Amino acid sequence: MFENIISNTSKTIVGNVDKIKLTLAAIISEGSILIEDYPGSGKTTFAKAITSSLGLNFKRIQFTSDLLPSDVLGYNILSDDKLKFQKGPIFTNIVLADELNRGSPKAQSAFLEAMEEKNVTIDGESYNLPEPFFVIATQNPMDTSGTSSLPDSQLDRFMISYSLSDLNQKEKILMLKTNISFSNSATEAINWSQINDKKKAITIKDEIYQYVVEIEQTIKALEQNIYISARCMKQIVDLAKGWAIIHGKDYVSHQDIKDTMPYILRHRMKFLNQKDKLSYVNKEILEKINIG
Numbered sequence: 663m664f665e666n667i668i669s670n671t672s673k674t675i676v677g678n679v680d681k682i683k684l685t686l687a688a689i690i691s692e693g694s695i696l697i698e699d700y701p702g703s704g705k706t707t708f709a710k711a712i713t714s715s716l717g718l719n720f721k722r723i724q725f726t727s728d729l730l731p732s733d734v735l736g737y738n739i740l741s742d743d744k745l746k747f748q749k750g751p752i753f754t755n756i757v758l759a760d761e762l763n764r765g766s767p768k769a770q771s772a773f774l775e776a777m778e779e780k781n782v783t784i785d786g787e788s789y790n791l792p793e794p795f796f797v798i799a800t801q802n803p804m805d806t807s808g809t810s811s812l813p814d815s816q817l818d819r820f821m822i823s824y825s826l827s828d829l830n831q832k833e834k835i836l837m838l839k840t841n842i843s844f845s846n847s848a849t850e851a852i853n854w855s856q857i858n859d860k861k862k863a864i865t866i867k868d869e870i871y872q873y874v875v876e877i878e879q880t881i882k883a884l885e886q887n888i889y890i891s892a893r894c895m896k897q898i899v900d901l902a903k904g905w906a907i908i909h910g911k912d913y914v915s916h917q918d919i920k921d922t923m924p925y926i927l928r929h930r931m932k933f934l935n936q937k938d939k940l941s942y943v944n945k946e947i948l949e950k951i952n953i954g
Contacts, residue, residue: 682712691900697798697800699803728766735776736752756796794854822922863912864907867913889930923943927939
């Protein structure tokens with residue numbers, strides 16, 4: 663199932679197979695993804711390639727300083743003396759929130775609340791978002807102009823964060839030769855009922871849950887500015903399930919946690935450069951925990 667999606671997406675995106683797998687694991691775990699990199703690095707292209715390969719409906723929202731909450735969620739209009747709700751672009755399966763940290767705080771807040779609750783409330787009326795519903799957001803680094811940082815409470819709603827991999831010389835040449843096209847790129851539609859059955863069948867031993875608790879305790883003992891909530895701890899387990907499914911397993915191992923942990927903590931660590939975060943998670947957190 664996933665091999666075709668990975669192969670199809672790789673035809674458009676060069677040199678990021680690990681990020682494709684990670685994104686798929688987050689999506690089947692019902693988590694949202696935050697891609698952070700500099701303008702022109704391929705963030706939007708990557709997100710479009712993933713959504714096109716999944717065969718789901720998706721819409722793109724370009725966040726700007728003048729974007730209003732109603733531009734995202736929708737609004738009521740008067741038609742034939744009756745109020746009619748005009749749905750916003752958030753009503754789709756996958757939303758690409760482009761350059762999220764360029765938007766106004768009000769638009770960001772409205773979008774992220776809808777993302778968490780999976781419904782929209784307008785003038786006292788609630789409207790459920792389609793199922794499945796996922797968010798792939800991109801943001802520019804904070805040292806680029808026109809950006810504002812998202813608060814911890816909003817960042818915590820994203821399951822994972824990453825930047826796209828640097829390409830070697832061979833991959834750069836291949837990238838220059840690649841003709842990017844999203845038309846007819848969808849492979850087979852994912853059977854979400856089958857995915858849910860696989861998630862229910864995943865075996866997680868108590869020692870894995872204990873390992874997650876020990877990770878949380880180790881992080882708190884560091885006394886660094888790392889925001890780890892109960893939601894984050896659940897995301898660790900959920901993403902490990904998705905990672906196991908992507909790799910054809912029916913159980914979660916310690917290695918599944920280790921493989922995915924840096925990407926869960928990346929946007930929750932604000933005291934390090936992006937390049938230093940992976941080694942920090944491994945050396946200061948994961949390697950300090952003894953696995954029996």
